[in-house]
Amino acid sequence: MASPRDDDNLGGLLDDLVAASKIPAKRRQTAVKHTVEKTIPVLYDRGALPGELARLVDLLTLRNHLDQASLASLVRNLYPVRKVDDEAILRIIGALGHGQLKPSLPLQGLLLRWLVMVYHLLENTAILSKTYGVLFNLLDTAAIRPQLCHLLALITRRRHVRPFRIQAILGLSRQTGSDPALIGLLRVFKNYYPEIIVGEATRGRAAAFKHPDLQWRERLDEIRQQHVERRDDGGARNGFAVNHALARQMKGAKISLIPAAHTQHAQEDSITLEEVDNPDFFVENLEKLELPTQLVAILADPLLQKLLLLRPDAQGYSRISNWLTACLGDVANGDADPSFLLDLVDVIHDYAVSTKTLPPLLMTFFRDFLETWNGRDKRETVLDALTFAPLMDFEEFHQQLLQPLEQALLDNTATSQLALLNFYTLLLRRWVVSMEAAGDLDSLPADSIPNLVNNVNKLALTLTQTSPSSLTHLAILDFYESCATIFSKPPILQRIEITIPPALVVYTMHFGTSLVVLSRLCGILASYKRAWEAVMAPPAARPLTRYEREQINTFNGFLMDLCNCLWRGHAFSTTEPNAQGCRVPPTLVPALDEYLRGVDSELALASAFGLSHSPVLCLQAIAYVRELEDAEIGGLRVRHAGPVTQSSLTQLANRGGLQISWQEYRAGVLKYLESKGFNGVPELMYNTMKNLMKGR
Template sequence: MEVDSESEVEIADLVGDVIRASKIPAKRRGIPIRPTVDKLCSAVYEHGLLPEPLNDLIGLLVKPSHLDQASLGALVRNLYPVAAVSADAVLDVVGCLGIGELKPSLNIQAALLRWLVMVYHVIDNPAILSRAYPVLFNLLDVAATRPQLCHVLALITRRKHVQPFRIQAVLALSRQTGKDPSVVGLLRVFKDYYPEIIVGDAVRGKASAFKHPDIQWRLHLDEIQESHSRRMQANAALSRQSGFQVRHKSFGRPGRSAIPAVHSSHATEQSVTLEEIDNATSFVKNIENIMLPSQLVAVIADPLLQKLLLLRPDEEAYSRVNNWMVAVLQDIRSGEADAHTISDVLGLLHEYVVVSKKLPPLILNFFVDFLKVWNGRDGREAILGLLPYAPLLEFDKLYENIFRPLEAGVLDSSPESQLAMLDFYKNLLRHWNVQLLASDQIPSHATTSVPALVNHAQRLALTLTQTNPTVATQLAIVSFLEENASLLSDERLRQNIRIAIPPPTLVYSLFFSSSLAVLSRLCAILSAYKQGFQAAMAVKVSRRAGAPAVNSSTYDAEYVNLFNGFLMDICNCIWRMRAFTNADPNARACLVSRRRVRLFEGYVGSLDSDIVSLPLLFGLSHSPVLSLQSVLALRDLEDEALERSESSLEARHPGPVTQGSLVRLREQGGLVVSWQDYRISVLQRLEGLGFVGIPDLMRNTMKILRGPERNESVVSGGSVGGVEV
């Protein structure tokens, strides 16, 4: 079953978080898991669980884990399935019952049995419990789960299950337990099948009536399942209507601008019309024989006709559509259409372009005139959605005729409008990347057009860092830079598209972000750029036909050294503990002037604390975004040392870590670890958490992390390997 709503995506993510946390001891998690469990329980209570996350949670409950009993109990109480419960889930519960080290606690077993009773009516195959009858019956000796187990057995007992040896066993158990009400209740169920064998004395006394454990829980489950069923039916109906059935409605326009519904004239007994198609099977079966409708302009608004023309192209059909576009766009160009008509037509054109993934020259030429008089409001979302499909042409001409007027209409000095344009350029760059990857030959103008687009968008991004310096803005910027870096993953594009590095101010603004995700993604981008530069520098200048357009002569020394400055400054801060130095080759001290550096040093020195010097404050141990992961990496090393040795550590490091503090820790009987190994462990932890950019850049840049030099003692932190000019 597909996840079809934001709530179900959220629940799936929360289930994954809880399962991952269950595998880590509480002391090593860093943050408590109970708030996540409570959030998951609240979401499940409101929306229920799809089969897959339900099975995942049951798998967690039936196996040993590091979750506390209160959290496990809360999860069991909120196992609300939105659909039928699978046989696998039922068997998982049955298999976890009993006593043993690998079994869940008896309280959790009892809660799971109680849950089986409450969901018995929605089990996909109730007979699965009948097959497990011998297993369940043999567990009646466990007193803690006996009441719930008897209830389950009472539900599934049939005549074939009531055997003489089971009657004798239940009678004996009843005598041993002093006529336990639940056991007596099960005996009464047996007596219904064999009244002549079980005498009255055996079933006298107080007995369990096996009532439903929680009526309110059952009513809420019914509400969740009914709501999910209605939503699935509505989605299915919408899918059928929008995908493989024609739209039986007309899209009104004034006068000749009307977009009609699909209608096929002159149909014969042998022909197949689009109106007859009502599902995907019928469409595929008859695709070669489907006749085109009378008015092909309906393709702009009808998804089924769009699919037909994509899978069975017809030049005459496209010509007829273009003729209609000329007429309707002329109405807009001449000012005869009102705002509603403009928005409506642009919205339909947007749908058409998104489906076809092409922006016809006719529509592109229309925008040359339309954007000059556009008010920046009518159809704005549609325009920003369809113009990214512009073909890869010379950027200067596109910008002058299309993008500059578009910016004039969209940009209003607000960060929201600037973010909208940055997202527009990101989508345009992505479309151009796809075009280049799909083309047999790279156009000659692509070598200049793509870098020109990137440079223009990077200037816009630099403006955004000043008008709206938030993490959300930084994430939007790195998303654009990642789109540019993706060009470098393809060797053919790397040989033809020049690398456009970001402005230094933009790089350093992102580097000092308060978000670890931003820093990691920036480092991954710079690492990709470095590999691209190295590949280009390895290509010698050649005049032969077919030689790469980007080679060692493409980038001058000043340009490459500017990029090397990024690498040097970042490595100086993170790895070499030399923040804001300009003594190294190409280092620019992160563009911080020497006067500012002296002011910072004076401030740090004036603090009445044990704070280390300024150059260390932006390294792995002290950086605001890296310090937590650094100290947790050291905790992991200490825990691993304790697991390997029976003796305990006499001291633990309080953090943050320095070379000197590691020496003192060793002298105090604490963990014995070198400065180099500690830093490598931090990189490994970052990599394990998905922040791969920083480890990738360090290993790609720091020579000491790339070869046998790694094991030698390092005080300076090793040399930085930039791009050789």
Template sequence: MVTPLDDSESISDLIGDLQKAATKPAKQRTTKISVLIDKVCSKAYADGLSNASLEQLVDIFTRPNELDQSSLGNLIRNLYPATRVPDIIVIKVVGGLGHGRLKPSYSVQAAILKWLIMVYDVLEDQRVLSQLYSVLFNLLDSSTLRPQLCHVLSLITRRKHVRPFRIQALMELTRQGGNEPPLVGLMRVYKDYYPDVIVGEVTSGRASVFTHPNQEWRQRLGEIQELHIQKTQDGLPAEKRTFRVARKASAKGRKSSVLPQVYTSHAQETSVTLEEIEDVHKFIQKLEKIEPPNQLVAVISDPLLQKFLQLRSSESNARRVDSWLMAFFEDHLQSSHTGERQILEMLEAMLGYTRHTKTLPSACLTYLRSMIPTWNGVAGREVVVGLLAYIPIESWEDLYESTFQPLEDALLEDDVTTGQLALLTFYKSLLDQWMVFLLSQPRSIQEAQATITALVNHASNLSLTIIQNTNTVSAHSTILDFYETTAALITHPTLKPIVRITIPPAEVIYSLLFTTSLSTVSRLCAILALYKKAFEHAMAPKPANSSVQDQQSYPKDYVNHFNGYLMDVCNCFWRSRAFNTSDPNALGCLLPPDVTQALGQYVAGLDTNLSLPSLFSFSYSLVFSSLAIAYVRDLEDSAEDQIDRRHAGPVTQNSLRLLEKDGGLRLAWADYKLGVLTYMESQGAAGVGELMYNTMKHLMTAREKAKV
């Protein structure tokens, strides 16, 4: 008997309890298993089972358990999937079939096969059973499972499955079983594909008619899946229901939303309301006849109205929305009736709307600027910062005084390090939005160049402060996120005339260069490679007919300072000359000469064969050494039959010469370094190679030759 439904118990909790009880003998259980199974079956019959719940139940009866046959049969009969059945569940079901002490009983296996037949039409990919054809066919020697197996095989059999050895096996089983109807029925399916091959009496006699085993079960499954589709559609977030008016379900005790819903009360007979639109086709056909709703501010939370106003935009509509928002925010500032929950709900809705339009309403910006000085920097941080990322480009002095300085004070009030990282993430998002805005404008904005330069300089100082306070990989990643955005700005063909190249501070570069994270070093090198390309384009000779606006000039000392970064990186990784200052533009990684000398003496004292400048090369570097030796090991494994000795590591120019003389791998020093770069690219660390190839042009030629 099915127990009444209890909405307070979720299906996942019930299945969890059932999983625990199923592994215990009946005498050791603290709950009555029949009651628990009835609750699960009631829930499954009423609402269907999600893929996760279905997979959990399949695990119960395909693995060893202590449940009785009646309970297992009841569970299998109520396995109503709410969506299409994924491949993994089909594989588990088939994997539970067969002979063996740990397999389910034959009666349970027969029930499983029957369930598989009933859900065949709702499988996510019916080809998965085709791939399991051999497994199912080889179980035909089990007479108990034969009727259900023949039914399944009749559904999935295609011409490619009909093979001589299977025909022979079926004929043998048919003779042994005395023309069993299921076998005769399957043989007739085979005969349909090869009527000239299968002849004689093997297809004579009464054959099974393979029809759906339970039409009522099939009808209930269809109802469950149709209801699930409707619930899923109605339960999607507003941004997903782009061609239906968003309707929020009402519930007792739930306060109404601060935003009105779409409602049209003044429609005419010839017009169409948004509430009548159900799909994109009707929206397009009726676009010119659609009557705007009573309150246009509903556009903030309704995606269909957003599209409608975007296609039929007007200044009056924008003013109506802005006036409503201004009145709402002023009411919040002037009275205490509007609670924090309501204002946060409004700001969250505004964020979704702003992300859609890429424009922050002026009323919202005015409110945020009024609110930030008294804000604690914690409540709704992601929403507030997300909205401010869409602030339009103005003078940097005005922006900093009115918005950014109060924002920094709020975010840095409690946890300084977390606040600094949040600030840098905000400046990165702001730069992203400004980039999108500039690309969408037919002409450049006068303040853009100066404002972006000031922002990058300000964020660079913030990055320096972060590095001083924390040395985690996540903090370094946040800094690199920002500089990847600046690199994208200065290398974009359209924005090159607008955005000046602002190089990162040397302290930031070298602090990130000498970390122990491969990802950090690789990303840093990729950023430097993009900066180098930007400088090359900016310093290249311009055509005589190019305008002054398209030309950017940089002082020679400024460019040489950046070239010093490149020289230092190449000296560390490629030339084994770390901290060298005699090369053109080399900065020696800003390490004072007396410190370099002291470190060099210390390293020499540890091992006379070591030198400080070589410790940062591919072979010795803490970041690259494991990849470098792994590359050599791969080469040695490929040439295992041709070499007598393996390299002990680390690899040096001299050790490669000695290795070749001793019958080891023949590998030139230059080819080794180039091979390590290629190997790092294959392992996902392509940034170092990008910088090396762009800085030393001969490497690009060598790489192309190596590929050939």
């Protein structure tokens, strides 16, 4: 079992101890003392997980060649971080008593003392009751009698008190001169049968049976608390128990942010939330559970969240809303530090992540909070919490939340714009998840999704100008990739409009400097094309909205222009149907062509962005040719110098070089791109060019 921290390596230390325990001290190559010295601090620092505890118990209960001092140190530092299972208990009970294979009596005493100290952590306390007879019969062993009496005092119940046991204790007490431990156990027996055990028998000094080591218990509690906090940070909390750790976690804060769930003025017949510790009890008493005094604890307590989810309470939600409003008012009036709200946002964020929702009362809180927020403090936390906003009418959502958010966040920098774009991307993904999970799509405001896309289109246009970098382009493509995912889902596609990216965004990315950007852009456009076809193809065809009819010609222009550039060698042409010449002014094209021919007389503008000459594709194209040339078994007289053209391939074959046709070369480059993980360009070509569709 892996350790919580990489530097523990407790498993390796235990391996060394087990190996050393099988070899007599005189025959060992290294002293075991150093291994023990490394193991003790690890156990003291973070305790033993169940698997590690089992190995240590085996080491302590089986007779071996480790010295008694080392074994005693291990027992004294045996801190279990979780419940102690039955197997460990039975192994210790089985190791008690006399025998050559048993541990030494001092070590048995330490093991019994350890059982007393971890009694509250036993997974099943009934297991000790089942071994009561075995433990009682060991009382004649003086070396372990004090620890045995203490353990028996803990587990003794009325059914264990029998006349023969009373006689046995009385007899031992007389033989030992009124042993305090025995008298203490006898007094426990007397609590059940005072009429049988007379006062004379229990007179004298008796053991008080106090905790053997309070400092050890304090350290155990610290280790277990640290383990719970690490587990809470890395995963889910126990959802069927009150979050008692909350108050301890906030102990150092100047202001106690969220009160713990606590029920005051509970009656004798009340069932409070604090009593719940398992799902069965929670379900059985769901209708009887009393709400805690401070309902705002719902923000940090998973059990209270479940209770109000399954048993909504309008008055309770009103109390929570009033509490949050009061917090905002205190900060506005200067009665509380503004940092208090930021700490409160942390708690609300955890609540949103836990419940995957942002209820109306928290939406109202954020609306007021954004009016005072500077847009910088805890930006990631605020934005991530707001992505859990429910799918709602866009106009209302924009007015209540998005507009104040943009006003607070945007500061005329690309960083703030990118943060807003990432927020919209995650919000869109979560809206789609909520639509997929909904039973009735018609009841949802599906129009909010195309409205959100149109809103982000403006932001994307701005970003392509303020931050024209590949990282910005990839962030923009993240959003449109999420859009394409939506349009690939037929049930949703039937209810929302297809909304395409702005033309300037598409063409700017197409003429960028990143192959990854070009590949992802082409893949997104191919997904959009399939969505258009799904909408218009029977039997699932639906009438296009007026807005979609306006967009479809623009989208067809994207496809024609990219195919003209990448495949057909007609870059910036406007003669074909739907071609828009990449929105480059027609008067500028001759000037660009003239400039390019002045740089390279053999290169025309129309083919400058094809597979062979494109700045982002030319390396992959010539790499494909080199791969073919290297694979030629008979060898070649000449190699292609690149870039490849239709005429250069003919000349190359005539001179004893690679023999491949122009069509084979281009189809091979597409397959080569696929093999390298750049699927977008091939996907768009296969979905757009008719001759490639047939060949595929």
